[in-house]
Amino acid sequence: MKRQTAAPEPWQPLQRPEEQEEPCPLALRVQSLPARGFFAEHTHPWHQFVYASTGVLTVTAAGQCFVIAPQQAVWVPAGLPHRTGSLLGAEFRSLYVAPEALPGPQGQCALLAVTPFLRALILEAGSLLPEERGSTDAQHLFALILSRLARLQPLPAALPWPDSPGLAPLCEALYADPADPRDLDSWAAQLHQSGRTLSRRFQRETGMTLRAWRQRLRLFKAVELLAGGQDVTQVALALGYASPSAFTAMFHQAMGQSPSAYRQAVGAAAG
Numbered sequence: 001m002k003r004q005t006a007a008p009e010p011w012q013p014l015q016r017p018e019e020q021e022e023p024c025p026l027a028l029r030v031q032s033l034p035a036r037g038f039f040a041e042h043t044h045p046w047h048q049f050v051y052a053s054t055g056v057l058t059v060t061a062a063g064q065c066f067v068i069a070p071q072q073a074v075w076v077p078a079g080l081p082h083r084t085g086s087l088l089g090a091e092f093r094s095l096y097v098a099p100e101a102l103p104g105p106q107g108q109c110a111l112l113a114v115t116p117f118l119r120a121l122i123l124e125a126g127s128l129l130p131e132e133r134g135s136t137d138a139q140h141l142f143a144l145i146l147s148r149l150a151r152l153q154p155l156p157a158a159l160p161w162p163d164s165p166g167l168a169p170l171c172e173a174l175y176a177d178p179a180d181p182r183d184l185d186s187w188a189a190q191l192h193q194s195g196r197t198l199s200r201r202f203q204r205e206t207g208m209t210l211r212a213w214r215q216r217l218r219l220f221k222a223v224e225l226l227a228g229g230q231d232v233t234q235v236a237l238a239l240g241y242a243s244p245s246a247f248t249a250m251f252h253q254a255m256g257q258s259p260s261a262y263r264q265a266v267g268a269a270a271g
Contacts, residue, residue, distance in 0.1 A: 011036045011085060022046070025101030026142040028133075030126045031092040033057070038085025047097040048076040049149060051114065053123060055090025056227045059083070061109045064158035065175075067220040068111070069227040070119065071265075072155070075110045082109070088228035093122050095145070102150055110154035118148045159220055160206035160213070166191060167205055174214060178221050179240030184210050219254050222247070226263040235259065 014037045021027065023046055033055075050059050051073040059066045059074040061082035066074045076082050078099045084092075114122075125141055132138055162168055170187055174180055182190075187210070188198040202210050218239045225235045236247035251259045 011038050013038060013040050016040075016042060023096040023098045023101070025098040026146060027096040028122075028125050028128075029092075029094045029096070031094070033084075033086040033090045033092050035089040036085070036087060037089075039083055041081050041083045043079055043081050044076075044096065046078050046099055047102065048082075049095035049097065049112075050074040050076060050084060051093040051095070051122060052086070052090040053093050053119070053126070055086055055088060056224045057090050057092065058085050058087065058224070059109075060161060063161055064109060065161045065220070066109075066111050066158050067224050069223060071114055073112050073114050075112055075152075075154075077108065080109060087224055093126055095122070095125075095149075097146070097149070102146055109158075111158055112152040113155055114152075115148070118145070118152075121145050121148065159216055160208060162202070162205040164201070164205060166193075167202060171213075171217075174217060175221075178214070178218050179238060181240065215250075219251070222251055222259065223262070226259055229263075232259045232263075 012034070014033070016039055017029065017031070038058075050057060050068070052068060052070055054070060057068050057074075059068065059076070059082060061074075061076055061080055066072075068074055086092075121141065121144060125138075125145060128138055128141075162171060170191065184199060185195040188195040191198060193201075199210065202208075202213070206213055208216070221239060222235055225238060226232075230238070232248065233244045236244040239247060241247040241250070248258055251262070255262060257265075
């Protein structure tokens with residue numbers, strides 16, 4: 001019997017706020033993103049540190065897709081086109097950094113681990129009233145944040161994203177429905193090419209086989225859904241696993257902890 005799946009709700013573009021005033025050397029924007037809301041591709045003349053204090057954000061830039069919960073952030077260097085959204089909604093904390101202010105990870109987009117101390121500093125900065133941000137205490141706080149940002153090391157956990165018209169729709173369809181059961185040959189037939197050609201193109205554009213890419217996609221979606229509050233059984237079914245135990249084994253092997261433990265840790269960090 002052919003598996004029936006409901007069409008996913010469309011993502012809704014959000015109007016970008018008025019351009020942030022130039023950071024000197026740091027500025028911060030606080031915003032709530034609704035479920036399936038996204039900012040279309042854009043650039044900034046300064047660096048951006050993209051962070052979700054609660055919920056999960058998805059950042060796409062430089063041919064990579066990053067999914068971040070409150071323990072991670074994405075560094076987007078000045079001038080790099082990127083787009084940001086949230087499947088289930090998130091509290092968005094965006095730090096803008098003057099290019100000359102930070103000799104840290106400026107050259108490329110990077111996934112970064114956020115320490116509890118840095119998280120506390122960001123939340124404190126976000127609580128400041130506009131008229132307080134020019135105070136001496138605020139400037140000391142911003143300087144401390146900058147010093148912590150400079151210490152962060154990139155994490156190797158991005159999802160490569162192809163740009164070609166022939167492959168991007170495939171990846172978008174799998175992102176919308178990770179449980180889609182179609183194999184390489186089925187996708188090749190739909191895209192009017194041979195399985196060998198599709199396999200070669202996908203490897204060339206992403207550096208991964210389609211099977212490995214789907215496995216990483218499912219891990220990213222698992223992080224997104226667990227951090228959004230869904231339970232292990234719901235996530236396992238949404239990702240197409242035959243049982244919660246099969247999903248748990250995959251997640252534990254990749255993340256070093258069970259999905260329920262990860263979900264609990266994300267909830268504690270957000271609280």
